Amino acid sequence: MGSVIDACGVRHEYPDGTTAIKNIDVTIKQQEQIAVIGANGSGKSTLQLVLGGLVEPTVGSITFFEKTTDAETVRERLGVLLQNPDDYLFNTTVREDIEYGPAQLGYNRTTAERRVESLADTLGLIDLLDRPPFRLSGGEKQRAAIASVLAFDPDVLLLDEPFGAVDATYREQILHLLSNHTGSMLIFTPSVDLVPKIANQVILIGQDGGIAARGSVREILTNRNLLSTHGLRPPQTVQMFETVLPDADIPLTVEAAREFLLKRES
Numbered sequence: 226m227g228s229v230i231d232a233c234g235v236r237h238e239y240p241d242g243t244t245a246i247k248n249i250d251v252t253i254k255q256q257e258q259i260a261v262i263g264a265n266g267s268g269k270s271t272l273q274l275v276l277g278g279l280v281e282p283t284v285g286s287i288t289f290f291e292k293t294t295d296a297e298t299v300r301e302r303l304g305v306l307l308q309n310p311d312d313y314l315f316n317t318t319v320r321e322d323i324e325y326g327p328a329q330l331g332y333n334r335t336t337a338e339r340r341v342e343s344l345a346d347t348l349g350l351i352d353l354l355d356r357p358p359f360r361l362s363g364g365e366k367q368r369a370a371i372a373s374v375l376a377f378d379p380d381v382l383l384l385d386e387p388f389g390a391v392d393a394t395y396r397e398q399i400l401h402l403l404s405n406h407t408g409s410m411l412i413f414t415p416s417v418d419l420v421p422k423i424a425n426q427v428i429l430i431g432q433d434g435g436i437a438a439r440g441s442v443r444e445i446l447t448n449r450n451l452l453s454t455h456g457l458r459p460p461q462t463v464q465m466f467e468t469v470l471p472d473a474d475i476p477l478t479v480e481a482a483r484e485f486l487l488k489r490e491s
């Protein structure tokens with residue numbers, strides 16, 4: 226399978242001298258769905274900016290789609306959701322923000338409008354489309370920002386904490402939209418509980434800003450020692466079942482836990 230992003234020997238230092246990420250060698254392949262987890266301040270957002278081509282690494286290189294091209298020319302294939310939705314919403318109305326990507330890329334107007342309407346419907350934004358984005362609540366802004374990234378149907382999604390302020394109903398809707406995405410996806414989050422629902426691989430960023438581990442969701446999320454070394458805890462279902470079941474059988478989601486308990490009762 227071809228690679229979509231290759232990072233080689235990447236390190237990023239902010240102007241004040243803070244080294245946010247270092248020794249990053251990573252390849253993201255087509256169709257991989259990866260959760261990048263790590264404690265606050267470990268470097269997830271910095272890594273997202275660098276892998277998304279929005280920030281040049283201080284040291285090392287990033288290659289997109291196996292070619293030595295600059296990020297500008299591949300921008301339309303990367304959908305980057307920044308951690309703060311305010312960095313994303315800058316037009317006069319929510320509708321203009323969501324239509325911005327497809328319009329910039331010259332997409333067919335009717336197709337784009339249909340896609341915008343469909344996203345707005347799924348994400349509960351229909352009544353908010355004519356409002357200025359700064360007049361939205363936190364969760365509404367986050368939903369609008371997600372809609373504006375998905376609107377131009379990018380091949381590769383790099384989403385920084387897409388569920389932070391979103392309530393349970395819309396979390397389900399977003400999970401549903403993301404499960405229909407056929408390209409590669411990187412979700413950057415410090416919360417591990419939703420990871421088994423969105424990813425099949427995990428990259429753990431250590432507290433030193435390097436990659437501490439990469440593996441299957443089960444492998445990483447049942448490794449209590451590894452997670453706690455890097456300031457994280459296993460998902461709640463893992464904490465519940467870890468002394469009761471072997472790692473290979475521990476339910477990773479609430480749904481799997483419920484199924485396990487029902488089966489045991491019958």
Ligand SMILES: Nc1ncnc2c1ncn2[C@@H]1O[C@H](COP(=O)(O)OP(=O)(O)OP(=O)(O)O)[C@@H](O)[C@H]1O
Pocket residue numbers: 239240241243244245263264265266267268269270271272308415
């Ligand atoms: N603009 C900046 N200037 C200087 N240091 C920064 C800047 N932005 C982030 N940092 C520092 O870089 C490190 C990594 O920050 P980053 O935002 O990438 O972490 P994160 O893993 O995304 O954290 P969180 O879970 O809180 O979102 C931290 O030590 C942070 O204080």
Ligand SMILES: [Mg+2]
Pocket residue numbers: 269270271308385
């Ligand atoms: Mg962050």
